[in-house]
Amino acid sequence: MSLIEEAKKGLVLDGAMSDELERQGVDTNNKLWTGIALIDDLDKVYQAHMDYFQAGAQLVITDTYQANSQAFVEAGYSLQEAKKFIADGVKIAKQARDDYENRTGQHNYVAATIGSYGAYLADGSEYRGDYELSRDEYLAFHLPRLKTVLSQDPDILAIETQPKLSETIVLLDWVKKNAKNIPVYVSFTLKNSKQISDGTSLKEAIKKINEYQQVFAVGINCVNPDLVDEALIEMNKYTDKSLVVYPNSGTVYDPKVKQWKKVEKQYEFSQLAARWYQLGARLIGGCCTTGPEEIKRISQTLTKLR
Numbered sequence: 001m002s003l004i005e006e007a008k009k010g011l012v013l014d015g016a017m018s019d020e021l022e023r024q025g026v027d028t029n030n031k032l033w034t035g036i037a038l039i040d041d042l043d044k045v046y047q048a049h050m051d052y053f054q055a056g057a058q059l060v061i062t063d064t065y066q067a068n069s070q071a072f073v074e075a076g077y078s079l080q081e082a083k084k085f086i087a088d089g090v091k092i093a094k095q096a097r098d099d100y101e102n103r104t105g106q107h108n109y110v111a112a113t114i115g116s117y118g119a120y121l122a123d124g125s126e127y128r129g130d131y132e133l134s135r136d137e138y139l140a141f142h143l144p145r146l147k148t149v150l151s152q153d154p155d156i157l158a159i160e161t162q163p164k165l166s167e168t169i170v171l172l173d174w175v176k177k178n179a180k181n182i183p184v185y186v187s188f189t190l191k192n193s194k195q196i197s198d199g200t201s202l203k204e205a206i207k208k209i210n211e212y213q214q215v216f217a218v219g220i221n222c223v224n225p226d227l228v229d230e231a232l233i234e235m236n237k238y239t240d241k242s243l244v245v246y247p248n249s250g251t252v253y254d255p256k257v258k259q260w261k262k263v264e265k266q267y268e269f270s271q272l273a274a275r276w277y278q279l280g281a282r283l284i285g286g287c288c289t290t291g292p293e294e295i296k297r298i299s300q301t302l303t304k305l306r
Helices: 003-009 017-023 033-040 042-055 069-074 079-104 117-121 135-150 165-178 202-209 225-236 269-278 292-305
Strands: 059-061 109-114 156-162 184-188 190-192 215-221 242-246 281-284
Touching (some): 003 215, 033 079, 069 079, 079 135, 109 135, 165 202, 202 215, 215 225, 225 242, 225 269, 269 292
Parallel strands (some): 156 184, 215 242
């Protein structure tokens, strides 16, 4: 069964990279965030991926969300070193995938992630979309990382945690022209259940994404679970693509201290996954402040539903 066929039936995504690295002692409170681990802690990135595979994840996302060339250069590394770190982020995920398959016989997938320009700003802009660049400026920022991750032959390209439709379209136009064979999924952050973070309606965003045949799934991530039901209902009105959803645990990011606030409300991810599957979600996982326990519950639920 192909990746696309599996996605139509249901795929379990992984959870947060940051929480798993921090649990292993990595200090992510810096502008590189989890990308800092690509410099000296690849073994811990490997373990994070392996923990998610063992929890039931079928698709893990590389540790390249905030690992962009510009941030590494600003931290004192050369562009060549930056590209090596980013390439290693894909290589280590593929190594974990292959080692897990050799051990269990279960074939899983690796998605190379591309975060937004807002993530590079490291001030919470990926949840607001309050920045504006030209097409050429977006490409100048994204292409060093984008070309590097694609050179490592990931199974999927994940254009994720996107607050702006305009930025996403620049990336999709380039990929359509220059890497037309790789499957892509796109996921947005939300302002509310009917708008992505920059205020663009979900209707407009989803209809625009429909124009790209290469995109096999579209949805939302790193949003409050309370927004998901209505957002799924809204997205289902405008697309036949598989829907992807991987929220955070309901917490809110504080850009001043670069930490997530403690969660007041507790969510049962097995129940959420069942409801979201019934509402059309087919790629389901967790984002910031979720971990292997949440992924295990999602996996158990999707195994029954499939």
